[in-house]
Amino acid sequence: MTPLLETRELTMRFGGVVAVDRVAFTLQEAELRCVIGPNGAGKSTFFKCLTGQYRPSSGDVLFRGESVAGIPTHAIARRGVGIKTQVPNVFDGLSARENVWIAANKVAPGSIADKRTDAAMERVGIAGIAQRLVGQLAHGQRQLVELAMVIAPEPDLILLDEPAAGMTDEEVDRLVGLIAELNRRHALVVVEHDMQFIRRIAKTVTVFHQGAVLIEGNVADILTNDQVRDVYLGKQAA
Amino acid sequence: MKARLLPIIGNLAVLAAGLAVLFGLPAIGETYLIINSTIFAAFAILALSLALIWGYAGILCFGQAAFFGLGGYTYAVTAINMGDTTVPALLAVLVPALFAALLGYFMFWGRISDVYLGVITLTVSLIFYRFINQTAGEQWNIGDAPLGGFNGIPATPILNWPGRPGEQLAPEEIFGLTVGLLLIVYFLCKALLATSFGRIIVAIRENETRAELLGYDTRVYKLAIFVVGGALAGLSGLLFANSVFVSPTMFSLPVSGQIIIWVIVGGLGTLIGPVIGCILMQFLTNYLGTLSQIKGFGWVDPNLVLGVLLVIFVLVVPKGLTALVSDTWRWSLGFLRRPRATAPPAGERVPNP
Numbered sequence: 089m090t091p092l093l094e095t096r097e098l099t100m101r102f103g104g105v106v107a108v109d110r111v112a113f114t115l116q117e118a119e120l121r122c123v124i125g126p127n128g129a130g131k132s133t134f135f136k137c138l139t140g141q142y143r144p145s146s147g148d149v150l151f152r153g154e155s156v157a158g159i160p161t162h163a164i165a166r167r168g169v170g171i172k173t174q175v176p177n178v179f180d181g182l183s184a185r186e187n188v189w190i191a192a193n194k195v196a197p198g199s200i201a202d203k204r205t206d207a208a209m210e211r212v213g214i215a216g217i218a219q220r221l222v223g224q225l226a227h228g229q230r231q232l233v234e235l236a237m238v239i240a241p242e243p244d245l246i247l248l249d250e251p252a253a254g255m256t257d258e259e260v261d262r263l264v265g266l267i268a269e270l271n272r273r274h275a276l277v278v279v280e281h282d283m284q285f286i287r288r289i290a291k292t293v294t295v296f297h298q299g300a301v302l303i304e305g306n307v308a309d310i311l312t313n314d315q316v317r318d319v320y321l322g323k324q325a326a
Numbered sequence: 327m328k329a330r331l332l333p334i335i336g337n338l339a340v341l342a343a344g345l346a347v348l349f350g351l352p353a354i355g356e357t358y359l360i361i362n363s364t365i366f367a368a369f370a371i372l373a374l375s376l377a378l379i380w381g382y383a384g385i386l387c388f389g390q391a392a393f394f395g396l397g398g399y400t401y402a403v404t405a406i407n408m409g410d411t412t413v414p415a416l417l418a419v420l421v422p423a424l425f426a427a428l429l430g431y432f433m434f435w436g437r438i439s440d441v442y443l444g445v446i447t448l449t450v451s452l453i454f455y456r457f458i459n460q461t462a463g464e465q466w467n468i469g470d471a472p473l474g475g476f477n478g479i480p481a482t483p484i485l486n487w488p489g490r491p492g493e494q495l496a497p498e499e500i501f502g503l504t505v506g507l508l509l510i511v512y513f514l515c516k517a518l519l520a521t522s523f524g525r526i527i528v529a530i531r532e533n534e535t536r537a538e539l540l541g542y543d544t545r546v547y548k549l550a551i552f553v554v555g556g557a558l559a560g561l562s563g564l565l566f567a568n569s570v571f572v573s574p575t576m577f578s579l580p581v582s583g584q585i586i587i588w589v590i591v592g593g594l595g596t597l598i599g600p601v602i603g604c605i606l607m608q609f610l611t612n613y614l615g616t617l618s619q620i621k622g623f624g625w626v627d628p629n630l631v632l633g634v635l636l637v638i639f640v641l642v643v644p645k646g647l648t649a650l651v652s653d654t655w656r657w658s659l660g661f662l663r664r665p666r667a668t669a670p671p672a673g674e675r676v677p678n679p
Contacts, residue, residue: 139539165541177539179532190529193522194541237540 090153092117092245092275093138098147098157100133107133109299110147115245120271122286122307123279125296126320131279132174134296135249138277139171140164151245165194170243170274174250176230180223184214184233187222191237208240211269213262227254235263239270246276252285264288283320287311295319337516340598344509352498360501361569366608367504368565371511373588373604374597375558378515380586381595382524383551384531386440389447390585392454393422393556395576397563398482399458399473402572405483406471410491418564419557426556427549434545434552448582455577478573485568495568504565508601511558515597518554527551580629587632591639593646602647607632 093115100108108130115121125131136142138149140161149157156164165171179187185205192204209215214232217225222233231254238246251267252260267289270276280286286293290307297319303310310316351363372394379385401418405411429450433443462475471479484494485503495503518524530537530544537544563576575581584607592603614628643650 160543161535161538162541162543165539171539173535173539177533177536179529179536181532182529186525186529190526190537191540193526197522234536237536241540 089116091115091150092119092152093277094150094153095138096148096150098134098137098149099145100130100137100142101145106299108137108144111299111301113294113301115275115277117244118271118273118275120267120276120289120291121278122290122293123277123296124281124283124286124293124310125302126281129296130299131281131296132249133299135174135247135277135279138247139169139173165243168244170238170241170246172234172238172246172248172251174253174279176227176234178222178230178234178237180221182222183219184222184225184236185209185218187233188236188240192240195241204240204242208236211239212236212266228256228259231255232259232262235266239274242273244274246270246274248276248278250280250282251278252280252282260285283311336598337513340512341509344505344512348502348505348509352501357497360497362612364497364501364504364569365566366605367501367508368562368569369588369608370508370601370604371504371565372559372562372585373592373600374508374511374515375555375562376585376589377592377594377597377600378518378558379551379555380589381597381600382519382531383527383548384440385548385552385555386444387447387552387555388444388582388586389449389451390555390559391577391579391581392447392451393426393559394563394566394581395451395454395458395572395574396422396425397560398567398572398576399479399563400560401564401567402479402482403468403471403473406479406481407469410489411483411485412488415485415564418567419560422560422563423553423557426553430549430552430556434548448579451577451582452579455574455579458574458577474573476574478571478575480571482567482571497569500565500568504569507561507565511561512597512601519597523547523550587636589646590636590644591646593648596646596648599646599648606647610635 091114093113095111095113098108098111098113099106111134113134123131123134133142137144137157140156140159140163143158147157148155151164151167151169156167161171179190182190188208189201189205192201192208196204206215209218212232212235214229214236217229222230225233231251235248235251238248252263255263264285267276267278278289286307292305293307293310294304295302295310295316302319303313303316305313347363351359372390375393376387376390379387397418400421401411401414404414404417408414429447433446438446458473459476461473462477464472466473466475473479485500486495487493519528526537526542527547530542530547534544537547563572566572566576588604588607589600590603591607592601593599611628611632614626614631617623618626618628639646645653
């Protein structure tokens, strides 16, 4: 079976720095995968290669068996990939509802967009702030607005870069429930470095270290792995 | 409910004001007033063209004057050669639109950043200015039309009734046409912004990356609105050519700068603001011009006063007159309501201006 998402020898260099080093990554349909690693491990660069924000130096990214490496972001999104970036990318000057509507309208113009907008806002739990200007919302609420924008088009694959950053405990609780619920219908890749959060949502975990995949496996095994612990505590992996 | 009502009242007020000018001014019967008002209305369309692409699409085009002049010159040159002005009038809109499409293609597909976009558009208008300025002499005749160098084309033909080349429009008719077109363009812009295309344009202004992450090819949208802006500036140039005549100053730096001043003074992100800003600033320029002719006021330099005014606006009222008026209105409403305990919730929807 063709995997939903696959990278082959994916490499991203910035001058002499190799940020992502020959990464082979495979995600099956409907899978939930967490990508973790210490700061500077190459998680976000890897993420940006997947979303078309960076053109990989070499190697390939395959979505359902078709190469998408180096094609523009909007073209990747159109294939059914929902993307949430690390820094919230929202439309600050517009209301929360207008934000989500713009997202829904891309795949379902007209009155269906209105229905999808309301459904997505209900799912994320932000129906109460629909008319507020997004620029005036708290950081966590902005994250939720962006999440609603990501799910409104009903993408096949959802890519989340540090979705829990800046959220209150209550909002994190909601996010944990939401990710589990999303995973029933969508495949997800979640990039995070908050171990507490990973513990609550993860099934399979890929650990990045110095641009390469250090280890991949079940969440319970990974979190008790000595090598992973050393990397996180900053010891030299001997 | 009240929030829905407000824009309707606003639209009716604009329509009423427009119709009052359209039918009221000719009744006074002063030709000078009519011609001056025609120029104001033509400039107001130019203000709308930038209000649309800068205020709503976030594209700071420093060279709307290029499309303005191109519209005027296209009209003058083709009208002199063809006799009948119907086709030239259409070309005056089409040619700037096509030129905007070409220029926009290179700028948006080249992913040029905002600052460079401003520089390139300004440079393009200045290239036109320099080029047209040196077109004196017979080698620069296009058919029967002399480009005329820095003198321009004083013999710019006046529009005639479609298909009847002999019957030129009277100044009152040019005035009616210009003000009528201003009203039509204003409401068409309103309608355009209410469509999903318009909503996406505003979203792209707010965050281009997010729009792309959602699957919108932002280049296409920006190019489309840029072409609309070019076409409107061309239309403005056509109407200006009919109330004055075409000359290289249409492409000049002061014109480019003026359009930006109108938008800033009136209010960026609104349509009515730049129109009001344009008309107020034109009144002021004219008034200062006459003032400086009076003995004892010779030191008054209109450009200096306008420059000071712009600085004051940018520093004190950066959101422009429209925002100033609506903020004051909201503030005084809140002041009146304060004794009653029922203040509206803080997040009440602000109607789109």
